[in-house]
Amino acid sequence: MVVSERQQLQRLSTAGSYAAHMATSAFTVVLVAPAGYEFDLGQAAAYMQLAAVEHGVGSCVTVLHDHAAARVMLDVPEDLTCCWTITFGYSAEAPPPPKKGGRPTARCVGALRAVYGGAMKTIGVLGGLGPQATIDFEQRLHRVAQRLTSQQGDTVYPPLVSWFFRELPVLMPVDGSSPSELPPVNPRLLEAAQALGSHADFLVITSNGVHIWQTEIEAAAGKPVVSMVDAVVAEVQRRGCRLLGLVDFRPAAWSVYPPRLEQLGLSWVELSALYRDSLAEVMRAVNTGRNSYAEEAQLRLAISILRMHHADGIILACTEFPLALSGALDPDLINPAELLAETAARAALD
16 A cells, blocks of 8 residues: 555554654655565565665654554555554665656555555546547657656556547537537537546546536546646646737637636637637548648648737647647747646546
8 A cells, every 4th residue: 555645644644653764755655464464564564665775765664553544544454454564765865866757655655556556546537539539649648657657567557448539519409500609518528527436536638628517527427627728728837927818719709718718818810710620620631630731721820810908828629639730839838738638647547
C-alpha cells in the first residue's frame, strides 16, 4: 500500500515509536499481508529498496508498533498485518545524483505501484469524437507516463479503457436542418459513459465541445471527469493571458470556454460565422484522414485573424485542429489535448 498524502503520512507516523521521519517522507510503502508471509514481505522490501537506490532515492524500514491504530488509519482488515513499512525520500545529507533524469521519487512511486499492488487509477477514455484526436490523446498520455515513471516494460502505463463513440454527441433535427440552438445530448453517449464508469476510476473526454455535458456524463458514469477545460483554464492562468482567441467552428454560445474565461475576468474574441464554417470543414477533413495543405492554410488564416485582434493566447478549441498543423505549435497556441494528457497521467499516478 502506497501512502503519499501528507496528512495521512503525519497521522501514520504517530503509530510507531521511531516513525517521526515518516511524516516528512516523499512516500511510504506499507507492507500488508496475512500472518506467516514475513519472508515474502522481506523479499519485497529488499527489492523495493534496491529499486529506489537506482533512482537516487533513500529508504528506511520502519515499524508501526501500534498495530490497532495503524489498521484503523489504513482501513486494513483484521486478518492482515500492517506493522512493517518502508519510508522513501532523499537523505538529510546531500544525496548522490540520481542515475536517471527527471523526477526520481515520482518515477519510483509509479514503478512500485505498478509492480507491488497496481495502485494506479484506471482512466476511462470517452473518445471517438473524433477518432484521430482520441488516438493523439492516448499517444500523448503514454509519452507523459514515460516521462513521469521508470519504465518496466509496459507495466507502468496507466490502465486505460477506451470507448470510441461512433455517433454524433447530439440529437440533430430529424428534417436535416441546422439547429438554431444547442441540440440535446445523445442519450447513447450517456450510456457509453455509464459503461466506462463501471471499469474506470475517472473519465476523460477527448473532445472540447462534449464537456458542455460534463455534469450529465459524470452523473451517468458515477465517476468524476478530469476536465480538459479545467486544464486549459489552469494553463491560461499560468501564462497570465488577458485576451484569449477561440479557434472554434461552434458559436461562442455553444462553446465551453467563454463562461469559464469570464468567471476569471478574462476577455475573449471569436471568429466570424464565415470563418467558423470553414473550420468545420477542417475538422471533417482531419476526421476522414484527407486533410492537406489547404486545410492547414485555412486554419492558419483563422489564427492570424485572432492575432490581429491582439489575442495573447489562442485556444485550439477543437482537438482535430492541432493535427492539421505541421511542425511544432507556435508559443501562443494552446493545445487542450496536450494539457489533458499531462493532467490525466498525473491523476492516474496520484
